[in-house]
Amino acid sequence: MKLYxxxxxxxxxxxxxxxxxxxxRQKHYNLKGGLALQGxxxxxxxxxxxxxxxxxxxxxxxxxxxxxxxxxxxxxFKSNPTKYEPAYGGWCAYAFAVKAGKVRxxxxxxxxxxxxxxxxxxxxxxxxxxxxxxxxxxxxQLKIAQSEWRKLVS
Numbered sequence: 764m765k766l767y768x769x770x771x772x773x774x775x776x777x778x779x780x781x782x783x784x785x786x787x788r789q790k791h792y793n794l795k796g797g798l799a800l801q802g803x804x805x806x807x808x809x810x811x812x813x814x815x816x817x818x819x820x821x822x823x824x825x826x827x828x829x830x831x832x833x834x835x836x837x838x839x840f841k842s843n844p845t846k847y848e849p850a851y852g853g854w855c856a857y858a859f860a861v862k863a864g865k866v867r868x869x870x871x872x873x874x875x876x877x878x879x880x881x882x883x884x885x886x887x888x889x890x891x892x893x894x895x896x897x898x899x900x901x902x903x904q905l906k907i908a909q910s911e912w913r914k915l916v917s
Contacts, residue, residue: 784825784826785825785826786826787916788825788826788827788852789826789827791852791915791916792827792852792853793849793852793853793854793865793867793868793882794827794828794853797823797826797827797828798828798829798830799827799828799829799848799849799853800829800830800849800853800870800882801870802815802816802830803815803816803830803870804816804829804830804831804832804833804836805829805831805840805847805848805849805880806831806836806837806839806840806847807832807836808847808873808875808880809847809875809880813870813871813873814832815830815832816829816830816831816832816836817830817831817832818830820832820833820834820836820837821837822837822840822841824844824848827848846878846879847880848880849879849880849881849882850876850879850880850881850882850908850912851881851882851908851912852865852912852916853868853882854866854867854868854882855867855868855882855883855884855892856874856881856882856883856892856896856904856908857883857884857892857893857895857896857904857908858884858892859907859908859909859911859912860896860899860904860905860907860908860911861907862907862911864911864915865915866884866892867884868882868883868884868885869882869883869884869885869886870882871885872884872885872891872892872893873893874893874896874897876901876905881896883896
């Protein structure tokens with residue numbers, strides 16, 4: 764009986780941790796209707812040409828849903844989701860670097876840095892934060908942005 768309650772307790776704690784992780788991700792990720800990257804395929808960014816995913820190839824990871832342009836990209840994502848998920852929950856990296864917090868992005872404005880996708884705000888009216896990012900020290904911006912992201916999600 765003691766073993767049964769121990770197993771039940773472990774299951775409950777694991778379930779509670781998963782629910783908390785899912786809640787945190789949904790709260791802090793840049794999502795519209797639970798969909799990340801505005802429907803773009805995260806694996807496609809690494810080919811140098813982001814593509815819209817489709818509803819044929821869908822995968823949800825801890826409450827965050829991704830669309831993929833092919834079954835191959837879906838398999839690749841499943842093999843290493845951490846590699847393909849965007850930094851800072853898909854919010855503008857430059858905004859975190861200047862301590863502005865969550866700022867929406869243009870999913871076609873991105874940069875792969877140290878094997879991760881970083882997204883940036885871009886509009887005709889307010890400019891291109893990727894240009895601002897590229898004009899400053901990337902290492903110091905990454906350090907500040909990471910610190911700001913940690914503050915937000917902790």
